[in-house]
Amino acid sequence: MTESDTPRNGPIEVRLQGIRKSFAGVEVLHGIALDVQGGEVVALLGENGAGKSTTIKILSGEYPAEAGTIWVDGVVADLRGPRDAHELGIRVIHQEFNDAPDLTVAENLHLGELVATRGIVRWSRVRRNAKEALARIGVDIDVDTAVGTLGVAQRQVVEIVRALMRRARLLILDEPTSALSDTEANRLFDLIRSLRADGVAIVYITHRLDELEAIADRVAVFRDGDVALPATPFCDLSRGDIVAAMVGDAGVGSAGAVYESTRGQGDVVLTLDGVDVGDDVRDVGFEVRAGQITVLFGRVGCGTLELAQAIFGLRKVTGGSISIRGRIAPTSPRRAIASGVGYVSPDRKKRGLLTGLGAAENLTVASWPRVAQRGVLAPQRLRRIFDRWSSELDIAAVGGPRQRIETLSGGNQQKVILGRWLERDAEILVLVEPTRGVDVRARTEIYHQIETAVSKGTAAVVVSSDVDEVIRLAGQVHVVVAGSIVETFIEGAELSRAVLVEAAGKSEAAVRC
Amino acid sequence: MRHRVVDSWRQRVAASPPEFVLMGFLVALVAYFTSRSDVFFTTNNLRNILLSVAVLGILAAPQTMLVISGNVDLSVGSLAALSGIWMADITEGGSLTTGVVLALVMGIAIGAANGALVTWLGVNSLIVTLGGFSIFRGMARLISNGQTIRIEGFRWLGSGEVVGIPAQVLIFILVVVVAGFAMRYTVFGRSVYALGSNPQAARLAGISVRRNIFLLFIASGVAAAFAGLILTSQLRAASPNAALGLELSVVAAVVLGGASLAGGRGSIIGAALGVFIIGTLNNGLTLISVSSFWQDIARGAVLIIAVALDQVRLKIGGET
Numbered sequence: 001m002t003e004s005d006t007p008r009n010g011p012i013e014v015r016l017q018g019i020r021k022s023f024a025g026v027e028v029l030h031g032i033a034l035d036v037q038g039g040e041v042v043a044l045l046g047e048n049g050a051g052k053s054t055t056i057k058i059l060s061g062e063y064p065a066e067a068g069t070i071w072v073d074g075v076v077a078d079l080r081g082p083r084d085a086h087e088l089g090i091r092v093i094h095q096e097f098n099d100a101p102d103l104t105v106a107e108n109l110h111l112g113e114l115v116a117t118r119g120i121v122r123w124s125r126v127r128r129n130a131k132e133a134l135a136r137i138g139v140d141i142d143v144d145t146a147v148g149t150l151g152v153a154q155r156q157v158v159e160i161v162r163a164l165m166r167r168a169r170l171l172i173l174d175e176p177t178s179a180l181s182d183t184e185a186n187r188l189f190d191l192i193r194s195l196r197a198d199g200v201a202i203v204y205i206t207h208r209l210d211e212l213e214a215i216a217d218r219v220a221v222f223r224d225g226d227v228a229l230p231a232t233p234f235c236d237l238s239r240g241d242i243v244a245a246m247v248g249d250a251g252v253g254s255a256g257a258v259y260e261s262t263r264g265q266g267d268v269v270l271t272l273d274g275v276d277v278g279d280d281v282r283d284v285g286f287e288v289r290a291g292q293i294t295v296l297f298g299r300v301g302c303g304t305l306e307l308a309q310a311i312f313g314l315r316k317v318t319g320g321s322i323s324i325r326g327r328i329a330p331t332s333p334r335r336a337i338a339s340g341v342g343y344v345s346p347d348r349k350k351r352g353l354l355t356g357l358g359a360a361e362n363l364t365v366a367s368w369p370r371v372a373q374r375g376v377l378a379p380q381r382l383r384r385i386f387d388r389w390s391s392e393l394d395i396a397a398v399g400g401p402r403q404r405i406e407t408l409s410g411g412n413q414q415k416v417i418l419g420r421w422l423e424r425d426a427e428i429l430v431l432v433e434p435t436r437g438v439d440v441r442a443r444t445e446i447y448h449q450i451e452t453a454v455s456k457g458t459a460a461v462v463v464s465s466d467v468d469e470v471i472r473l474a475g476q477v478h479v480v481v482a483g484s485i486v487e488t489f490i491e492g493a494e495l496s497r498a499v500l501v502e503a504a505g506k507s508e509a510a511v512r513c
Numbered sequence: 514m515r516h517r518v519v520d521s522w523r524q525r526v527a528a529s530p531p532e533f534v535l536m537g538f539l540v541a542l543v544a545y546f547t548s549r550s551d552v553f554f555t556t557n558n559l560r561n562i563l564l565s566v567a568v569l570g571i572l573a574a575p576q577t578m579l580v581i582s583g584n585v586d587l588s589v590g591s592l593a594a595l596s597g598i599w600m601a602d603i604t605e606g607g608s609l610t611t612g613v614v615l616a617l618v619m620g621i622a623i624g625a626a627n628g629a630l631v632t633w634l635g636v637n638s639l640i641v642t643l644g645g646f647s648i649f650r651g652m653a654r655l656i657s658n659g660q661t662i663r664i665e666g667f668r669w670l671g672s673g674e675v676v677g678i679p680a681q682v683l684i685f686i687l688v689v690v691v692a693g694f695a696m697r698y699t700v701f702g703r704s705v706y707a708l709g710s711n712p713q714a715a716r717l718a719g720i721s722v723r724r725n726i727f728l729l730f731i732a733s734g735v736a737a738a739f740a741g742l743i744l745t746s747q748l749r750a751a752s753p754n755a756a757l758g759l760e761l762s763v764v765a766a767v768v769l770g771g772a773s774l775a776g777g778r779g780s781i782i783g784a785a786l787g788v789f790i791i792g793t794l795n796n797g798l799t800l801i802s803v804s805s806f807w808q809d810i811a812r813g814a815v816l817i818i819a820v821a822l823d824q825v826r827l828k829i830g831g832e833t
Contacts, residue, residue, distance in 0.1 A: 312717075314717075333716055333717055333719060334716075334719050334720075334721055337718075337719035338719075343717060345714075345717060350711075350713060350714070351711075351713045351714050351717055352714050352717070353711060353714055354706075354707045354710050354711050354714055354715065354718075355710050355711055355777070356706070356710040356777045356778055357703075357706060357707060357710055357777075361703060361706075361707070365703075365707055365715075365718040365719075365720070366718045366719050368700040368703065368704070369700060372699070372700045375699045375700050375701060376698050376699050376700075377698055377699060377700055377703060378698070379698070420718065
């Protein structure tokens, strides 16, 4: 903690060997090996539940390993807590921020280490240090603003700078781009590259294969608690090698399956007519038919989320109208659900999961009024419903229907939430980034379930910023830029990454997104 | 299908419901007092304990629901006093029935007011009910002019019996059973857990967060009014100083029972055990002639130790 601790400055060298770890009696890491040196970026890939998070928690001292060794600079490291890891220069930047949102940038950068003389904070030095640290990596953030008012990208930068100010030599970034726009992500890559040039070691966890080219020196893939692909120089790998390592032998065949359009054209169930939602959505109109997938494709922050929220009654329509089967759409989620709409939020943790409650309850919650008999919920009924969907959706819950939802892997959590609306028999499914933070196998399963529901007459509205997802879903695609539809591809149209990226980029220069 | 993977003592400890721990604690207390006092483990004394905790228990059930929902009602003690005074005041000038009915109606109205402030105006429940805590006590003293109001012919609630069981104990048991069932098996109860654990997610799943919390405050208001009637019946008089500090014992019992003030966690059975622990402690400490000053200290210590132990239990299992 104190400045007098032996400073270790040169490039770090970290090696993990034979790391094992179990939870609830189930071994989740079966002898992980990984190494990383100062001045390189090692990308770590793997499905949810592959063991990435557990490994970095062990490396950062949050969990003790049950077996195996960690060497730092050639010396065996005994990490008994995050503090030990910090002293060695190992820092994790989590997806969830570990900052104090109400305090200023300057104070956050000094959190726990305020410059003080005899207990009196020296604000001028705190501010100057903060400004210098930010200037050193070339970012322009006002040190006097409260961190909570910054955007995700800037907050992340503040966290990174905070780690650097504490002499971080190994930065572990856990899916840092999952909430960033493309421009912001590119700026982050620039920052990562300059840190690498300064000799910092970086472990970069991601689901996005596209990012590898931009930053990865070496790529390692975990699968089911094992190393499926030991860290290998990126240039020696093809995309196919990486995907194969991620999905294993079983997944390869189905991963890229092309959807055949056999959907019938049903009645129009949802009509948007000249819809405005504040400043976020402008004059959007389209129709959605039963048995059809409609995709709203746009970059994060382009109004697609707000549009989806408006359909679910979460946002006020400020112009035009949204109607469901000819009737004006309700203005609250509860009434929207009553008129047959289901909504999957992009923020699973904050707006999806009922933490502390069991998987079965999470799956059935929207159907309770129907499942209950005179207000009473029979546990065995919930269990039956859960068992049915858990085999249908292939939900892996070792603890059964009562396993607490937050202890499932991301992919399984998402399946439970999707199941919530499938069980509810939602006629209109509004899914926002339904496969965000979800592994390849669960992703395939989720697409399959969406298609099954649609073939039974459900209308699906999918908001996505993922080009591959848009192509995979093969529905009617509306490309949204800055709150307006700029192009529409009818169902069955020839879609390619190039076509979509071009459409989304089309007016981006003209209308700032 | 195996629904629970339990294979080490750590998991076993962590997976054990907090109720087991509380049960063990209660048994230990009973064993201790039995060994220290000849009078403790007698039918008569156990009956005394039950009688002394009935009111606490009737209040603890709705309070537990509120705490699970992420709220708290600190106005119950003052409201109980106001209810007694209000009833006695009306009875003096009218009929007993009118008094009882109007006291309960007042409980509903005040509960609804608390609930409306919390849900529709979004004022924190701690603040709203802390305000009520002061207001209702003041109203009780104002109406009664600070004096105790004697009342005749209203004895059944406080000293009546059904097949040898005191009426208030029966009511306490009934409340616990109904509330316990509701929280475990009904849509309402499960919705309360859901909205307490994550209000945003609950809302998006179609649960009416505000309506449910509103109903909980009404339940709490009615229970407090009813508790005031029982206390008045016991004393055969309504005192504006009745139930002084009771709200703290209620919250203590609820928290002792494993409820989290952050919401989402807790149980009625746990709270009932918490009530018994507090009752046993009060009774036992008095029997072995511990001074009332030390009793206060002991009660506080037990609360902290029990909650701390529960955290240790969770930590052993690797949860936070």
